[in-house]
Amino acid sequence: MEVNRSDISQTFIDLFIGGLKFTDEEFELLLSHMQLELIPRKCFYLKAGNISKQKAYINKGCTRTFTVDEKAHEHIMFFSFEDWWIADFESYYTQQPARQYIQAIEDCELLCISKCDLDKLEEQIPKLKLFFQEKKQKMIFATLNNLREVKSLTPEERYLNLVKKHPYIFQRIPQQYIAAYLDIEPPSLSRLRSRLSKK
Amino acid sequence: MEVNRSDISQTFIDLFIGGLKFTDEEFELLLSHMQLELIPRKCFYLKAGNISKQKAYINKGCTRTFTVDEKAHEHIMFFSFEDWWIADFESYYTQQPARQYIQAIEDCELLCISKCDLDKLEEQIPKLKLFFQEKKQKMIFATLNNLREVKSLTPEERYLNLVKKHPYIFQRIPQQYIAAYLDIEPPSLSRLRSRLSKK
DNA sequence: ATGAATTCTTAACCAAGGTTAACCTGCTTT
DNA sequence: AAAGCAGGTTAACCTTGGTTAAGAATTCAT
Numbered sequence: 001m002e003v004n005r006s007d008i009s010q011t012f013i014d015l016f017i018g019g020l021k022f023t024d025e026e027f028e029l030l031l032s033h034m035q036l037e038l039i040p041r042k043c044f045y046l047k048a049g050n051i052s053k054q055k056a057y058i059n060k061g062c063t064r065t066f067t068v069d070e071k072a073h074e075h076i077m078f079f080s081f082e083d084w085w086i087a088d089f090e091s092y093y094t095q096q097p098a099r100q101y102i103q104a105i106e107d108c109e110l111l112c113i114s115k116c117d118l119d120k121l122e123e124q125i126p127k128l129k130l131f132f133q134e135k136k137q138k139m140i141f142a143t144l145n146n147l148r149e150v151k152s153l154t155p156e157e158r159y160l161n162l163v164k165k166h167p168y169i170f171q172r173i174p175q176q177y178i179a180a181y182l183d184i185e186p187p188s189l190s191r192l193r194s195r196l197s198k199k
Numbered sequence: 200m201e202v203n204r205s206d207i208s209q210t211f212i213d214l215f216i217g218g219l220k221f222t223d224e225e226f227e228l229l230l231s232h233m234q235l236e237l238i239p240r241k242c243f244y245l246k247a248g249n250i251s252k253q254k255a256y257i258n259k260g261c262t263r264t265f266t267v268d269e270k271a272h273e274h275i276m277f278f279s280f281e282d283w284w285i286a287d288f289e290s291y292y293t294q295q296p297a298r299q300y301i302q303a304i305e306d307c308e309l310l311c312i313s314k315c316d317l318d319k320l321e322e323q324i325p326k327l328k329l330f331f332q333e334k335k336q337k338m339i340f341a342t343l344n345n346l347r348e349v350k351s352l353t354p355e356e357r358y359l360n361l362v363k364k365h366p367y368i369f370q371r372i373p374q375q376y377i378a379a380y381l382d383i384e385p386p387s388l389s390r391l392r393s394r395l396s397k398k
Numbered sequence: 399a400t401g402a403a404t405t406c407t408t409a410a411c412c413a414a415g416g417t418t419a420a421c422c423t424g425c426t427t428t
Numbered sequence: 429a430a431a432g433c434a435g436g437t438t439a440a441c442c443t444t445g446g447t448t449a450a451g452a453a454t455t456c457a458t
Binding site: 319373374375385386388389390392 | 403404405407408409
């Protein structure tokens with residue numbers, strides 16, 4: 001669907017016009033390559049096996065990125081909210097089938113741009129290339145920290161970290177998904193919570 | 200210590216001369232910026248709190264990169280062997296104090312180059328820049344796969360994966376470090392192994 | 399070669415999370 | 429309003445890994 005200027009969040013405009021100092025022409029050029037996709041709650045933006053052909057800015061809504069193991073258990077790698085960019089990182093850069101699913105937790109409005117278009121645009125607008133290189137760098141740091149956390153903390157400690165660092169997610173994310181993010185079963189999360197509330 | 204041409208492994212020469220098609224001048228230029236560091240077994244190449252100021256090519260030996268949690272338990276992020284490049288990724292790129300330790304498991308010969316020199320060299324030799332960009336990309340993929348594994352597999356499954364994919368490490372890495380890599384205690388690894396050998 | 403020091407294994411006991419099933423609550427649907 | 433459903437909680441039981449300590453096996457140093 002074509003992007004209607006009125007659909008775009010102020011945050012998106014601030015990001016490019018205010019933050020990255022895009023000229024109006026550059027911004028229009030960018031917009032002309034973006035499509036608006038509406039993903040209803042519970043629907044998939046990407047399924048494992050498909051190729052992640054575009055990056056999407058979350059204009060509204062939130063998603064979960066997860067894998068499914070051999071025992072059919074889901075493991076959530078991360079949640080994404082407004083102002084995040086989503087794609088299956090490995091699939092996007094290799095153009096090989098993804099191993100992860102990206103599913104809308106709430107109705108989502110996504111501003112999408114294809115890898116092909118973005119690659120060209122990045123050559124025309126170096127600021128854009130730098131912006132995504134920065135994003136990539138931060139994403140690596142976040143992944144390494146994540147790995148460190150998963151390796152060194154107990155589920156309870158990870159839960160407490162989540163409460164401390166991202167309390168807002170409990171307003172928007174169902175418990176079962178929090179459990180899948182912590183890699184425990186829903187009854188364990190319930191127990192853990194009641195154990196903590198008694199202290 | 201200055202790098203003596205005779206110290207360098209054939210693999211290193213093949214990498215740059217054969218693989219990356221460096222001219223002799225480029226190769227000499229690279230070598231002129233590298234230093235040989237000898238790290239004896241059990242000594243640290245990097246300690247948490249220090250800044251990772253250089254990249255090092257493992258000419259000989261192997262290392263472990265690990266963190267220490269609040270309960271003083273060590274968690275090994277990965278092992279590195281000959282022909283790998285080591286640094287604390289986040290610290291190297293941000294020049295902030297590292298949160299990880301890098302310790303020699305065997306006596307190591309490292310070919311080191313400072314971030315400052317490498318940044319300059321990469322401008323002079325674009326092939327070098329591309330080479331490290333590729334490395335970085337692969338490192339991200341590996342980290343994401345690692346995270347997926349840690350989140351979705353049991354220690355037993357991770358052990359079996361290790362046996363299947365990297366059987367050689369059992370020749371060189373003590374059990375206690377394998378346990379710290381799997382994020383279990385040594386007695387658990389022993390139990391797991393005896394359980395498996397009975398099947 | 400011998401003693402000392404690591405490293406690995408084993409055993410006993412404990413704690414935490416998995417599994418299953420029942421139950422409760424709040425929503426949707428008709 | 430009643431039935432159905434999804435999400436969350438609770439309880440009972442089981443499995444697995446942590447903890448501690450003791451003992452066996454290796455390795456190292458002299």
